[in-house]
Amino acid sequence: MTTIGANPRNLIRGATGDWEVVIGMEVHAQVTSKAKLFSGASTEFGGAPNAHVALLDAAMPGMLPVVNLECVRQAVRTGLGLKARINLRSVFDRKNYFYPDLPLGYQISQYKQPIVGEGEVLVDVDGGDSVRIGIERLHLEHDAGKSLHDRHPAFSCVDLNRSGVALMEIVTKPDLRSAEQAKAFLAKLRSILRYLGTCDGDMEKGSLRADVNVSVRRPGGPLGTRCEIKNMNSIRFIGQAIDYEARRQIDLLEEGGRVEQETRLFDPLRGETRSMRTKEEAHDYRYFPDPDLLPLELDQAFVDALKAELPELPDEKKARFMREYGLSAYDASVLVAERATADYFEAVARGRDAKSAANWVINELFGRLNREGKDITSSPVDAAQLGAVIDLIAEGTISGKIAKDLFDILWSEGGDPRALVAARGMTQMTDAAAIEALVDAVIADNPDKVADVAGNPKAIGWFVGQVMKASGGKASPQAVNAMLKSKLGL
Numbered sequence: 001m002t003t004i005g006a007n008p009r010n011l012i013r014g015a016t017g018d019w020e021v022v023i024g025m026e027v028h029a030q031v032t033s034k035a036k037l038f039s040g041a042s043t044e045f046g047g048a049p050n051a052h053v054a055l056l057d058a059a060m061p062g063m064l065p066v067v068n069l070e071c072v073r074q075a076v077r078t079g080l081g082l083k084a085r086i087n088l089r090s091v092f093d094r095k096n097y098f099y100p101d102l103p104l105g106y107q108i109s110q111y112k113q114p115i116v117g118e119g120e121v122l123v124d125v126d127g128g129d130s131v132r133i134g135i136e137r138l139h140l141e142h143d144a145g146k147s148l149h150d151r152h153p154a155f156s157c158v159d160l161n162r163s164g165v166a167l168m169e170i171v172t173k174p175d176l177r178s179a180e181q182a183k184a185f186l187a188k189l190r191s192i193l194r195y196l197g198t199c200d201g202d203m204e205k206g207s208l209r210a211d212v213n214v215s216v217r218r219p220g221g222p223l224g225t226r227c228e229i230k231n232m233n234s235i236r237f238i239g240q241a242i243d244y245e246a247r248r249q250i251d252l253l254e255e256g257g258r259v260e261q262e263t264r265l266f267d268p269l270r271g272e273t274r275s276m277r278t279k280e281e282a283h284d285y286r287y288f289p290d291p292d293l294l295p296l297e298l299d300q301a302f303v304d305a306l307k308a309e310l311p312e313l314p315d316e317k318k319a320r321f322m323r324e325y326g327l328s329a330y331d332a333s334v335l336v337a338e339r340a341t342a343d344y345f346e347a348v349a350r351g352r353d354a355k356s357a358a359n360w361v362i363n364e365l366f367g368r369l370n371r372e373g374k375d376i377t378s379s380p381v382d383a384a385q386l387g388a389v390i391d392l393i394a395e396g397t398i399s400g401k402i403a404k405d406l407f408d409i410l411w412s413e414g415g416d417p418r419a420l421v422a423a424r425g426m427t428q429m430t431d432a433a434a435i436e437a438l439v440d441a442v443i444a445d446n447p448d449k450v451a452d453v454a455g456n457p458k459a460i461g462w463f464v465g466q467v468m469k470a471s472g473g474k475a476s477p478q479a480v481n482a483m484l485k486s487k488l489g490l
């Protein structure tokens with residue numbers, strides 16, 4: 001499953017030969033919790049500036065941090081979801097730097113002894129393969145405030161609502177080998193976090209952002225010097241930034257230059273990365289253990305209890321969907337990406353043909369939801385309604401084609417599917433004599449096509465189409481097909 005050596009599909013062609021891109025990510029995920037990491041202030045999004053600030057968050061002298069057990073629980077649950085080692089002893093450190101939105105003058109983070117150690121995430125990539133992406137660590141830290149430069153003509157303002165909000169920094173090993181893999185990794189990580197309920201994954205609100213480290217090398221060669229692209233909050237832009245950055249580094253190396261280790265920013269308007277600061281300008285954070293906080297010590301029973309209560313996660317659900325419902329790996333992974341979608345599917349599939357339930361959910365429902373920018377929780381057609389549509393097809397009351405019309409009606413008007421079919425005369429034509437009349441008429445009207453079909457049996461499809469049309473889509477295609485075959489002597 002793990003790729004040994006470079007996968008030729010991931011190689012990038014340069015003027016002097018092939019290159020391989022190597023990517024590692026540092027993901028900041030805001031912990032879902034009502035209160036901040038070390039104070040009782042609210043984490044609610046969108047409050048008036050400085051409405052959710054405890055004295056500690058504003059660094060008033062003499063305030064002491066008290067770790068929020070709920071945030072610790074969330075970090076451990078996330079670690080378990082990443083199949084990672086949980087460190088029963090971890091240490092909070094001060095990461096010192098000056099910034100106007102950081103009143104403490106340091107960030108409380110974890111450095112040498114994080115709460116979570118090595119783990120992994122399984123990522124499905126195009127072509128059905130999956131790759132194992134190593135997780136290096138997960139640590140807890142708190143967020144800084146926000147400088148606002150657009151509130152006053154002469155001054156910058158500081159909003160401390162975010163100051164102190166708990167973040168999990170999740171660091172991968174340099175295991176990613178393409179922009180596609182990096183995008184798929186982040187989507188998968190987001191899905192796991194959302195299943196766990198440890199981070200809402202809302203990238204637009206900044207709940208999930210990533211620093212993306214990119215280097216290039218000759219396939220299988222030693223790692224190259226990396227650049228770090230900071231603060232990405234869109235999966236699509238991450239893909240663009242990696243592709244741009246890999247190409248920039250390749251061009252530089254092929255012209256005989258050197259990649260400087262530096263921090264870069266992605267400009268989505270130009271689709272380019274540009275230098276923000278070089279290694280020489282990098283901070284020395286002078287980390288040291290925070291004397292205001294004891295080492296965090298957990299007992300195994302605490303971890304085990306959290307483990308016992310973890311929900312079924314996407315990989316396990318996918319495996320179960322394949323086993324229990326006979327779905328393909330692709331269908332199963334599409335359905336499990338969001339918990340709400342998986343639940344919807346199961347409500348439709350229960351007691352019905354799972355394959356047709358999957359088809360309806362993936363093709364009709366998702367297609368419609370995507371086009372209208374809705375998500376499954378606000379779907380106008382609920383699982384019970386869709387289930388009834390599938391029942392009506394299965395029992396032969398309506399044809400597949402009419403079912404699509406019925407779905408449209410349910411979507412825009414709502415209602416009870418069975419009652420709608422009865423009230424609007426959508427019932428499938430099952431009367432053999434009626435179908436036969438239509439078949440005879442089409443045959444009689446098209447002697448040339450009849451002559452043709454003897455040498456070309458596939459042409460029967462045209463006849464089926466004509467009869468279906470004549471029936472207003474109500475005839476059963478199977479019945480029409482059978483009758484045509486016998487009449488045409490095929």
Ligand code: ADP
Nearest residue numbers: 022023024025172173174213214215223224226
């Ligand atoms: P630092 O603490 O200086 O940022 P780390 O060793 O923690 O450095 O690495 C940070 C991130 O950079 C990790 O996600 C890691 O996988 C990634 N990384 C390290 N070396 C490389 C490299 N040569 N190319 C791409 N990514 C790398």
Ligand code: MG
Nearest residue numbers: 026171211228
């Ligand atoms: Mg780092």
